[in-house]
Amino acid sequence: MNILIVLNDPPYGTERSYNALRLALSLSRDKDNVEVRTFLMGDAVGCGKAGQITPNGWYNLERMLKGLARAGVPISACGSCIDARGIKEEEFEEGIHRGSMEELTQWTIWADKVIVF
Numbered sequence: 001m002n003i004l005i006v007l008n009d010p011p012y013g014t015e016r017s018y019n020a021l022r023l024a025l026s027l028s029r030d031k032d033n034v035e036v037r038t039f040l041m042g043d044a045v046g047c048g049k050a051g052q053i054t055p056n057g058w059y060n061l062e063r064m065l066k067g068l069a070r071a072g073v074p075i076s077a078c079g080s081c082i083d084a085r086g087i088k089e090e091e092f093e094e095g096i097h098r099g100s101m102e103e104l105t106q107w108t109i110w111a112d113k114v115i116v117f
Contacts, residue, residue, distance in 0.1 A: 002035050003027055004111035006104075007044035011061045012054075017047050020117035021064040028071040037107050038068060039099060041078035045087060048077050048096040062093050069095025076103055 005024050009016040020038075027036045040047055052062040068075060076099030077092060089098050108114055 001033060002037075002110055002112045004037050004039065004107050004114045006039045006041065006114065006116045007047060008042040009117060010043035011047040011049075011052070016117040017044055017061060018059050018064075020115075021047075021061060021068070023115070024068055024073065025064060025071075028068060028073050036068075037074045037076075037111070038065075039076050039078070039104050039107060040096070041081050041104070043081075043085075045077045045081045045085060048075070048092045049087065050091060050093045065093055065096060069093070076107075078104070 005020055005027075007017050007020045011017055024036055024038050027034050047061040048065055050062060052060055054060045065075060075096045077096055079098045079100050082089070082098060
């Protein structure tokens, strides 16, 4: 089964992005039955910035995205959302690439399920 997870919320302040990445990580472990792709858009593009510092015991979305990338999960960040927030591509964690609405369209067509947070 092909699953696309789309994140819209900022990295911190709500737990939607955190919960989306928890689900993505869990799904990515079932390699025999599931293929996952993750698309960051809106304020969620901030989840991919490198160098996040969080208090001890608090979740860190950068580390969670690194885990997804290591598991081979494609991670894309909306290009126009990046530009609108003044983020440069080199500020992103390795494994996250600049995406587009065209890519999101293709990933949506590919997916059996689309889950939006």
